[in-house]
Amino acid sequence: MSASEIGFLALALLAVIGAAGVVLIDNPVRSALCLVLNFFVLGFIYFTLGAPMIGITQIMVYAGAIMVLFLFVIMMLKRQGAMAKPDKPDSRLGLAVVLGLALAVTVYATVIAPQGVTLPLGIKDYGTPQAVGVSLFTNFVWPFEVVSVLLLVGIVGSIMLAKRRI
Amino acid sequence: MNYTIPTVDWSLVLPFALVALTGIVALIIETAHPKRDNGLIIGVSLTGLAATFVLLLTQLVLPPARTFGNMVLRDQFSVLLQLICVAATAVCFMFSDGYLREKKIAFGEFYPLTLWALSGAMVMVSTDNLLMLFVGLEILSIALYCLAGMSRSEARSEESALKYFLLGAFASAFLLYGIAFLFGASGSMSLPDIQKAVTGLTRDTLPMPVFGVMLVLVGLGFKASLVPFHQWTPDVYQGAPTNVTAFMAAVSKVAAFGALARVLVAAAPLHQYWFEALYWIAIATMCIGNLVALVQKDVKRALGYSSIAHAGYLLVALLAYTRDPDKVSLGTTVFYLIGYAAMTVGAFAVVSLAAKGDRDGSRYQDLHGLYRRAPFATVMLVLFLSSLIGIPPTVGFFGKQLIFLDALRTGLVPLAIVLAVNSAVSAYYYLQIMVAAFVSEEGAARPVSRKPGAGMTIGVCVCAAGVIFASLLGGYVQETTRTAALQAKPVPGRVQNQMEVINR
Numbered sequence: 001m002s003a004s005e006i007g008f009l010a011l012a013l014l015a016v017i018g019a020a021g022v023v024l025i026d027n028p029v030r031s032a033l034c035l036v037l038n039f040f041v042l043g044f045i046y047f048t049l050g051a052p053m054i055g056i057t058q059i060m061v062y063a064g065a066i067m068v069l070f071l072f073v074i075m076m077l078k079r080q081g082a083m084a085k086p087d088k089p090d091s092r093l094g095l096a097v098v099l100g101l102a103l104a105v106t107v108y109a110t111v112i113a114p115q116g117v118t119l120p121l122g123i124k125d126y127g128t129p130q131a132v133g134v135s136l137f138t139n140f141v142w143p144f145e146v147v148s149v150l151l152l153v154g155i156v157g158s159i160m161l162a163k164r165r166i
Numbered sequence: 167m168n169y170t171i172p173t174v175d176w177s178l179v180l181p182f183a184l185v186a187l188t189g190i191v192a193l194i195i196e197t198a199h200p201k202r203d204n205g206l207i208i209g210v211s212l213t214g215l216a217a218t219f220v221l222l223l224t225q226l227v228l229p230p231a232r233t234f235g236n237m238v239l240r241d242q243f244s245v246l247l248q249l250i251c252v253a254a255t256a257v258c259f260m261f262s263d264g265y266l267r268e269k270k271i272a273f274g275e276f277y278p279l280t281l282w283a284l285s286g287a288m289v290m291v292s293t294d295n296l297l298m299l300f301v302g303l304e305i306l307s308i309a310l311y312c313l314a315g316m317s318r319s320e321a322r323s324e325e326s327a328l329k330y331f332l333l334g335a336f337a338s339a340f341l342l343y344g345i346a347f348l349f350g351a352s353g354s355m356s357l358p359d360i361q362k363a364v365t366g367l368t369r370d371t372l373p374m375p376v377f378g379v380m381l382v383l384v385g386l387g388f389k390a391s392l393v394p395f396h397q398w399t400p401d402v403y404q405g406a407p408t409n410v411t412a413f414m415a416a417v418s419k420v421a422a423f424g425a426l427a428r429v430l431v432a433a434a435p436l437h438q439y440w441f442e443a444l445y446w447i448a449i450a451t452m453c454i455g456n457l458v459a460l461v462q463k464d465v466k467r468a469l470g471y472s473s474i475a476h477a478g479y480l481l482v483a484l485l486a487y488t489r490d491p492d493k494v495s496l497g498t499t500v501f502y503l504i505g506y507a508a509m510t511v512g513a514f515a516v517v518s519l520a521a522k523g524d525r526d527g528s529r530y531q532d533l534h535g536l537y538r539r540a541p542f543a544t545v546m547l548v549l550f551l552s553s554l555i556g557i558p559p560t561v562g563f564f565g566k567q568l569i570f571l572d573a574l575r576t577g578l579v580p581l582a583i584v585l586a587v588n589s590a591v592s593a594y595y596y597l598q599i600m601v602a603a604f605v606s607e608e609g610a611a612r613p614v615s616r617k618p619g620a621g622m623t624i625g626v627c628v629c630a631a632g633v634i635f636a637s638l639l640g641g642y643v644q645e646t647t648r649t650a651a652l653q654a655k656p657v658p659g660r661v662q663n664q665m666e667v668i669n670r
Contacts, residue, residue, distance in 0.1 A: 142234035157312030160275040
């Protein structure tokens with residue numbers, strides 16, 4: 001096992017622990033902090049894949065800005081109604097676990113087992129800020145512009161849903 | 167680092183830009199005159215839509231073209247679908263004002279949001295790049311999540327928005343996962359490149375694209391409400407304000423089937439892997455849609471199940487086309503979508519008359535007395551429902567006939583038989599809706615009170631004209647899309663591999 005494989009496995013393990021923590025921990029603040037861990041580690045995985053631009057964005061936007069928003073919302077809502085635990089375990093939980101495992105097995109059996117797993121190698125200069133910028137403003141300029149409509153929809157839509165009655 | 171800025175043909179993106187800008191202008195009017203009459207906003211929006219419609223008509227005869235680094239594709243298929251979307255949106259706007267006023271949710275933001283949703287649908291149908299498809303889908307979906315929850319005093323509307331949002335986000339995740347697999351297998355997100363890349367794959371390398379196509383089909387199947395991804399449809403159709411439901415039923419379905427057609431054409435080399443699955447999905451969609459509709463007590467819910475059934479019919483048309491593109495044309499799908507948009511928007515427009523106060527009256531008995539109050543609209547409702555059943559000489563009949571013949575021609579006899587049987591079964595619940603509209607209002611819990619306004623009458627007339635006269639377009643659509651469909655197949659030449667571009 002090479003050093004890069006060990007590094008990847010360590011990071012992947014941390015990311016999975018973080019993701020599991022988000023779902024399993026009852027306290028919403030701790031859950032959100034687990035999400036921070038997951039976002040951070042994901043950022044590092046992007047770095048190891050030779051995509052520093054997306055790694056930086058991941059840490060700045062997700063682990064930074066978005067998490068602050070998450071925590072704000074959790075802390076504002078915390079007073080109203082403590083997270084009530086259901087009295088009995090949800091009967092659909094078992095079904096969800098079975099279906100989730102079925103999907104995982106399908107992915108493994110149809111894709112991973114026949115093709116084998118190789119550690120992805122970052123291509124040189126693939127994800128540098130410069131390369132990302134160039135492709136954003138050449139081949140991907142149109143989707144980049146169209147996304148502005150998406151943001152506009154998000155802003156106007158949320159204001160419409162949140163504003164007082166007319 | 168050397169790079170070239172791609173040349174841009176602006177005329178290809180002009181229809182999209184026009185619609186999006188009309189939305190911005192409408193929003194500016196709303197901010198300048200809050201709480202005013204929405205007449206000006208509607209006027210501006212309809213003018214913008216009319217201009218877009220004319221612009222698209224002039225583009226119908228132009229040869230297929232691509233621009234913006236192959237991100238935008240204009241062919242006859244995309245122009246025709248955009249025309250349907252624009253016309254359906256215009257009709258929704260015509261009858262929206264009276265309905266929103268009656269329900270006391272006359273938000274000016276409705277119009278810009280709907281225009282942007284339309285622009286998202288236009289992006290979706292005028293591209294063969296999975297990235298653009300996804301961006302378009304998200305614009306359409308996010309706008310629809312907000313619009314579905316517009317009637318905030320109704321718990322049902324909020325429920326429908328939340329349900330739609332959660333399930334929609336789930337479906338988007340499937341779509342993205344599939345796109346990632348296809349990108350991994352081919353190194354490109356452009357469908358013609360993917361088609362080329364998957365053509366020569368061996369047994370060892372095949373699983374990845376096959377799995378990717380399956381996941382993409384799940385994501386698009388959700389949007390098109392194919393069984394078993396249809397669960398959201400009746401709840402959302404029932405809970406959303408009726409004008410939003412009309413928009414959703416028409417535009418969202420057109421966009422989903424436009425995207426589905428392009429993905430299936432690109433996935434044609436993997437035909438043997440997905441055809442069987444979609445074959446059974448088509449049967450299940452037709453049967454479950456119609457059978458469950460039979461027991462509904464709510465008009466909007468019944469029409470929701472009816473839209474699922476129609477998605478099944480459309481899937482039969484697509485399957486026949488992908489099975490033998492030389493014998494049948496993609497025009498059948500386009501033609502059916504024209505008819506479907508006209509009759510569905512028309513039916514929802516008339517049903518929206520049953521709203522009273524701030525509540526949606528959409529149970530069968532809420533329609534009682536409709537004939538007395540709005541005789542013209544009720545007669546038109548009969549026309550739309552006859553078309554949904556498929557009674558000649560409406561467009562619904564000719565559309566189903568074309569699909570039936572296509573299925574026979576390509577040897578899909580079981581699908582043709584299931585389609586015919588389902589059409590007969592569906593007559594029962596459409597007739598129930600018709601009868602409800604003619605029952606007198608005595609004994610009705612909440613009889614219809616509102617008289618249709620001028621906008622409603624015009625909108626209903628446009629739909630009726632579509633239902634009656636669209637059949638004349640059948641031959642034209644078949645011919646036009648025949649040239650376009652060839653363009654949907656791979657264009658030999660430059661393969662835009664993203665990795666190559668970056669490495670250069």
